[in-house]
Amino acid sequence: MAAGSELFATKGYSSTTLDDITRRAGVSKGLFYQYFPSKEGLVFALQEKASREFAARVSAAAAARADWPGKLDAVVLVCFEHFTGGATHGGSLFQHLPGEIADPRGPDSSGHKAAHQHLVEVIGGLLHAGVAAGAYRIDDVEATALLFFTALHAFVRPLRHDDDSVSDARLVRAAQHLVRGAAGVSSAGVSSAGVPEVGVPTVGVDR
Amino acid sequence: MAAGSELFATKGYSSTTLDDITRRAGVSKGLFYQYFPSKEGLVFALQEKASREFAARVSAAAAARADWPGKLDAVVLVCFEHFTGGATHGGSLFQHLPGEIADPRGPDSSGHKAAHQHLVEVIGGLLHAGVAAGAYRIDDVEATALLFFTALHAFVRPLRHDDDSVSDARLVRAAQHLVRGAAGVSSAGVSSAGVPEVGVPTVGVDR
Amino acid sequence: MAAGSELFATKGYSSTTLDDITRRAGVSKGLFYQYFPSKEGLVFALQEKASREFAARVSAAAAARADWPGKLDAVVLVCFEHFTGGATHGGSLFQHLPGEIADPRGPDSSGHKAAHQHLVEVIGGLLHAGVAAGAYRIDDVEATALLFFTALHAFVRPLRHDDDSVSDARLVRAAQHLVRGAAGVSSAGVSSAGVPEVGVPTVGVDR
Amino acid sequence: MAAGSELFATKGYSSTTLDDITRRAGVSKGLFYQYFPSKEGLVFALQEKASREFAARVSAAAAARADWPGKLDAVVLVCFEHFTGGATHGGSLFQHLPGEIADPRGPDSSGHKAAHQHLVEVIGGLLHAGVAAGAYRIDDVEATALLFFTALHAFVRPLRHDDDSVSDARLVRAAQHLVRGAAGVSSAGVSSAGVPEVGVPTVGVDR
DNA sequence: CATGAATGAGGATTCATTCAT
DNA sequence: CATGAATGAATCCTCATTCAT
Numbered sequence: 001m002a003a004g005s006e007l008f009a010t011k012g013y014s015s016t017t018l019d020d021i022t023r024r025a026g027v028s029k030g031l032f033y034q035y036f037p038s039k040e041g042l043v044f045a046l047q048e049k050a051s052r053e054f055a056a057r058v059s060a061a062a063a064a065r066a067d068w069p070g071k072l073d074a075v076v077l078v079c080f081e082h083f084t085g086g087a088t089h090g091g092s093l094f095q096h097l098p099g100e101i102a103d104p105r106g107p108d109s110s111g112h113k114a115a116h117q118h119l120v121e122v123i124g125g126l127l128h129a130g131v132a133a134g135a136y137r138i139d140d141v142e143a144t145a146l147l148f149f150t151a152l153h154a155f156v157r158p159l160r161h162d163d164d165s166v167s168d169a170r171l172v173r174a175a176q177h178l179v180r181g182a183a184g185v186s187s188a189g190v191s192s193a194g195v196p197e198v199g200v201p202t203v204g205v206d207r
Numbered sequence: 208m209a210a211g212s213e214l215f216a217t218k219g220y221s222s223t224t225l226d227d228i229t230r231r232a233g234v235s236k237g238l239f240y241q242y243f244p245s246k247e248g249l250v251f252a253l254q255e256k257a258s259r260e261f262a263a264r265v266s267a268a269a270a271a272r273a274d275w276p277g278k279l280d281a282v283v284l285v286c287f288e289h290f291t292g293g294a295t296h297g298g299s300l301f302q303h304l305p306g307e308i309a310d311p312r313g314p315d316s317s318g319h320k321a322a323h324q325h326l327v328e329v330i331g332g333l334l335h336a337g338v339a340a341g342a343y344r345i346d347d348v349e350a351t352a353l354l355f356f357t358a359l360h361a362f363v364r365p366l367r368h369d370d371d372s373v374s375d376a377r378l379v380r381a382a383q384h385l386v387r388g389a390a391g392v393s394s395a396g397v398s399s400a401g402v403p404e405v406g407v408p409t410v411g412v413d414r
Numbered sequence: 415m416a417a418g419s420e421l422f423a424t425k426g427y428s429s430t431t432l433d434d435i436t437r438r439a440g441v442s443k444g445l446f447y448q449y450f451p452s453k454e455g456l457v458f459a460l461q462e463k464a465s466r467e468f469a470a471r472v473s474a475a476a477a478a479r480a481d482w483p484g485k486l487d488a489v490v491l492v493c494f495e496h497f498t499g500g501a502t503h504g505g506s507l508f509q510h511l512p513g514e515i516a517d518p519r520g521p522d523s524s525g526h527k528a529a530h531q532h533l534v535e536v537i538g539g540l541l542h543a544g545v546a547a548g549a550y551r552i553d554d555v556e557a558t559a560l561l562f563f564t565a566l567h568a569f570v571r572p573l574r575h576d577d578d579s580v581s582d583a584r585l586v587r588a589a590q591h592l593v594r595g596a597a598g599v600s601s602a603g604v605s606s607a608g609v610p611e612v613g614v615p616t617v618g619v620d621r
Numbered sequence: 622m623a624a625g626s627e628l629f630a631t632k633g634y635s636s637t638t639l640d641d642i643t644r645r646a647g648v649s650k651g652l653f654y655q656y657f658p659s660k661e662g663l664v665f666a667l668q669e670k671a672s673r674e675f676a677a678r679v680s681a682a683a684a685a686r687a688d689w690p691g692k693l694d695a696v697v698l699v700c701f702e703h704f705t706g707g708a709t710h711g712g713s714l715f716q717h718l719p720g721e722i723a724d725p726r727g728p729d730s731s732g733h734k735a736a737h738q739h740l741v742e743v744i745g746g747l748l749h750a751g752v753a754a755g756a757y758r759i760d761d762v763e764a765t766a767l768l769f770f771t772a773l774h775a776f777v778r779p780l781r782h783d784d785d786s787v788s789d790a791r792l793v794r795a796a797q798h799l800v801r802g803a804a805g806v807s808s809a810g811v812s813s814a815g816v817p818e819v820g821v822p823t824v825g826v827d828r
Numbered sequence: 829c830a831t832g833a834a835t836g837a838g839g840a841t842t843c844a845t846t847c848a849t
Numbered sequence: 850c851a852t853g854a855a856t857g858a859a860t861c862c863t864c865a866t867t868c869a870t
């Protein structure tokens with residue numbers, strides 16, 4: 001699974017051959033097929049795992065902050081790390097957006113949708129709780145959660161210029177601002193007081 | 208190009224063969240290679256065309272509204288139509304997100320990024336103008352434009368549940384709300400007064 | 415051996431995997447290789463067993479009849495049962511005619527030929543005895559025995575139409591007629607007197 | 622088709638690879654798949670062709686003889702040549718008896734059965750005509766035709782010992798005798814007078 | 829006596845691309 | 850301007866067999 005995750009992230013699904021995967025994993029091709037029913041099966045396994053881990057991290061990050069605005073910042077941050085992490089950590093597979101792997105089983109039966117949906121629900125849960133607590137003011141929680149999560153895909157590297165004028169730190173800040181705005185949380189005053197700075201990772205992010 | 212666009216949208220890039228394309232177009236394979244350097248070349252041509260058309264529609268939609276908040280609503284609407292349109296209109300190719308076509312030439316050389324970037328710049332231009340006119344209040348225009356456009360991908364159908372609880376109309380409204388919030392435009396009072404309703408398409412969208 | 419016999423008869427030799435066999439037998443693959451040198455080795459064992467049993471049954475059936483014409487009828491009947499039995503009894507493997515298993519070791523090294531030959535010799539023995547007893551009149555005993563036994567393969571089911579116009583009973587009768595004719599035994603008069611009827615199985619054969 | 626026919630006859634169906642076939646034919650593998658849907662498809666094509674040719678030869682041989690007993694001898698002779706011919710002429714494929722190729726589509730869907738049946742019908746037609754003409758005396762024409770044709774498979778080489786005591790000439794003679802007997806044609810006196818000798822091929826058959 | 833994880837050569841099939849006509 | 854026969858490298862997957870436990 002590790003070999004597959006890295007290779008898929010590097011070369012893409014269809015350019016990665018079973019030979020690549022098994023050679024990298026140091027096992028025979030036959031062994032691969034004792035653990036996965038097909039190349040696609042590996043992707044599904046990877047997606048499920050990544051999805052579970054990602055959702056857990058998002059929940060944990062939100063729970064770790066006591067203040068409702070801070071919860072939103074934390075979620076943005078976790079997403080940033082996830083989408084930025086690339087092959088190094090397991091989450092990279094989310095970058096395989098629908099269409100590529102869906103082929104064999106008709107239009108988009110991939111696990112991505114399910115995974116996507118799962119995260120959206122986690123975020124929806126947070127927003128609902130915040131609204132119930134009187135901390136957020138959101139008209140349409142479900143729709144907002146979907147938009148929220150989709151927007152955060154802006155972090156995935158290959159979507160941005162290599163020599164991008166928008167640095168990671170700026171993007172994180174803007175995303176936090178956007179999310180707070182959507183949640184009806186006062187953003188301007190508070191965030192300039194230091195919150196975003198706190199949330200911005202000190203490693204791997206340029207100022 | 209029409210044949211390719213439809214087929215790619217239906218079956219995905221890698222599952223569509225040159226035979227499929229030329230058979231559908233009613234021409235020989237040799238002829239294909241007189242107009243496109245490769246299968247990938249067709250994708251690039253399609254992307255460029257779609258990108259140009261999409262950008263033009265976005266610009267036109269924004270220009271058609273005199274009020275700055277309305278411009279934002281209009282852009283959201285155009286994106287909704289674009290991402291929702293599927294195979295029927297040329298824009299569908301944007302749904303082929305990076306990774307699938309990038310294969311041959313190393314990590315992500317696809318034209319998608321460029322196209323994506325192009326649209327982001329168009330939106331960035333609008334935001335800049337709005338800020339300059341004193342209508343929008345945005346800290347980081349570039350980052351916000353990127354987030355803005357990325358969020359709108361929430362419209363693409365295969366990302367949502369088939370039996371999705373979030374209807375198109377709700378999603379459009381929430382997106383308009385989100386965007387207005389990010390632009391510092393008063394959204395709550397005004398939009399509930401009727402603005403989003405105006406923008407909501409009367410055909411193909413359920414209430 | 416039972417698992418192999420059934421599976422070979424059902425799915426054919428090459429489509430049956432060692433996994434199938436050992437799973438069906440409820441043992442490990444390792445254990446298989448302690449009893450048989452190879453997959454092919456199982457076939458040989460099966461063939462030898464079936465051949466021995468078949469030959470024994472043929473001999474016994476012939477011995478059980480005192481009259482020379484009746485011996486011929488009895489042999490035909492045993493062959494009918496054998497070739498018709500399918501997977502249920504061990505003889506089915508004979509249906510794997512040469513070519514399929516011969517592969518690995520050059521043209522036709524299969525045990526089938528030997529088995530075939532064995533039966534031919536048994537039949538040849540009967541014919542010789544009959545000729546010596548003055549009961550049969552056959553010019554070329556060896557050749558006739560070979561033809562005799564080969565002809566009886568007409569019983570194997572998959573060689574006949576599913577909705578075959580030729581019923582089992584008719585085929586048995588015709589075979590007995592043919593064999594008697596080849597042995598120079600008066601067939602018309604005698605058989606109509608009841609002999610073939612006696613031999614026809616009362617179960618599993620339609621009139 | 623020629624390459625396939627020869628290789629299948631030599632090495633068997635499953636041991637013959639597409640590489641073998643295309644290399645022998647001097648074409649690329651891709652080209653193969655423009656003419657045949659699969660490896661199995663080649664077999665079907667071969668069988669149909671062989672079946673047609675064989676049936677034509679059998680009919681022609683029967684028609685060439687004016688006397689009814691001679692027609693039977695001629696058919697036997699054609700079958701002898703066919704089953705003996707091996708890879709050299711196209712008919713060899715009949716030796717691929719059911720079971721080997723049938724795999725993918727459930728028990729025995731191969732074209733062999735149909736081909737077999739076709740020949741049986743040709744022979745049945747001859748017997749019927751002979752009976753109608755008062756030349757043959759056969760109780761059950763269909764069953765006899767089936768037995769007749771099946772018996773003639775005794776000619777196929779790999780069914781016989783390499784150092785076979787039964788020579789080709791003897792086998793042909795015995796087969797003619799058998800067939801005549803089954804058709805109620807006086808065989809003993811006449812055939813020993815010289816008829817079989819006439820029919821025995823002068824080339825490729827040992828005395 | 830028994831297991832089953834591990835192997836890896838080998839096979840059928842696909843498909844973007846070329847080029848003689 | 851157009852064809853489509855021909856290519857062949859590359860891919861996913863299978864399965865008989867081994868051997869450490």
